[in-house]
Amino acid sequence: MTVALAVASLESIREKVEANVRLDLEDGLALLESDDLLALGELADLARRVRGGTDEVFFVQNLYLNQTNVCRVKCKFCAFAATQRQEQAYTTSTGELVEDALRQRERTGFTEIHMVNGENPHVGLDFYVETTRALHEAMPDVHLKLYTASEIHHMTVLSGLTHEQVLRELQEAGLGSLPGGGAEVFAERVRKLIAPGKEHPDFWFHTHDAAHRLGIPTHCTMLYGHVETYEERVDHLLRLREQQDRTGGFLAFIPLAFHPENTVFERRGWRHTTGADDLKMIAVSRLLLDNIPNVKAYWIMMGMPLAAVALHFGANDVQGTVVREQIFHAAGAVTETEQKIEELVRFVREAGRIPVQRDTLYNELRRW
Ligand code: SF4
Incomplete structure (x- = not known):
């Protein structure tokens, strides 16, 4: 009975997709409840093409940096943060950070930090503004994608300024766009369980709204695979879609699978999401987010073989060739990065798609 209902729902969803009609909450739930993975992939790929998608698959060459892991929030899913007194705590000075980035730049051609x-x-707001300015002055042609909405909100707390005022200061210093982190799952029930110290989700939206109105494009994410229900996943996506209707500044959506290692969830027996769930989330994201042009298969998290399959489930971006994805692990970054470009190109081609290297704003830099 359940299967029959799901099949019937997929048929009605197909009709909507073919007619380019917006999907709703019930459609989202029917998609998540379906076990017909191949049908989901086919529907999502259809939606991508109906909305103007081509065979191009994008990636960017970028450098990942983390200037400090000291954090006051203590999210339960986080294995990165430390308190100032913990041995692994670090806060890198602006000078050291810039020198390090310049050294990496000499060896690799990243276009984004x-x-x-x-x-x-x-630290105070000055710490962030000075870092942004110093990075921009040292590498004016590199796009600076810095600071999640949670960090921007933290800066308003530190400075007493509004979100808009903080963003203006950073923009004037050279900020190019915001990453999409800090969204987690917007439902209050989930936030209380996994990130009770984090600000209310309204602040996440307020920050992105202000950024878009200032002409700062942003990214958006969802951290799935922990305590959230299907309803809460769909609700999260629909809230992002509503924001995009209002301001149109999201460049891409990145579904992030929860990894329980070294968190309290690992001790409680949580396991990784399955590949099937990851593919389902890519497909459902593409189907519901009809106004966000790019859906990323984050290969660093999914692994490249599954990310290549995700290209047939609605994804059109495999994120990037990441210089030093593990913070301050400098060894072997150059060779590894160059190999990864070739590897990405090979995977994309073998998926029957055209690899296109892009900048942060999706301008084409090179194609294979
Ligand atoms: S805000 Fe949460 S996720 Fe971000 S570093 Fe702090 S504890 Fe980790």
Whole structure:
């Protein structure tokens, strides 16, 4: 009975997709409840094409930085943060950070710096503004994708300024866009369970709204695979879609699978999401988010073989060739990065798609 209902729902969803009609909450639930993975993939790929998608698959070459892991929030899913007194705590000075980035730049041609941090209560807004300015002055042609909405909110707490005022200061210093982190799952029930110290989701939206109105594009994410229900997943996606209707500044959506290692969830027996769930989330994201042009298969998290399959489930971006994905692990970054470009190109081609290297704003830099 359940299967028959799901099949019937998929048929009505197909009709909507073919007619380019917006899907709703019930459609989202029917998609998540379906076990017909191949049908989901086919529907999502159809939706991508109906909305103008081509065979191009994008990636960017970027450098990941984390200036400080000191954080006041203590999210239960996080294995990165430390308190100031813990041995593994670090806060890198602006000078050291810039020198390090310049050294990496000499060896690799990254066009983007992606940096997120803990919410460090021991530094002020100046720390962030000076870092942004110094990175921009040292590498004016590199796009600076810095600071999650949670960090921007933290800066308003530190400075007493509004979200818009903080963003203006950072923009003037050279900020190019915001990454999508800090969204987690917007439902209050989930936030209370996994991130009770984090700000209300309204602040996440307020930050992205303000950024879009200032002409700062942003990204959006969902951290799935822990305590959230299907309803809460769909609700999260629909809230993002509503925001995009209002301001149109999201460049891409990135579904992030929860990894329980070294968190309290690992001790409680949580396991990784399955590949089937990851593919389902890519497909459902593409189907529901009809106004966000790009859906990323984050290969660093999924692994490249599954990310290549995700290209047939609605994804059109495999994120990037990441220089030093593990923070401050400098060894072997150059060779590894160059190999990864070739590897990405090979995977994309073997999926029957055209690899296109892009900049952060999806301008084409090179194609194979
Ligand atoms: S705010 Fe970010 S760095 Fe801090 S605990 Fe939460 S996820 Fe970790």
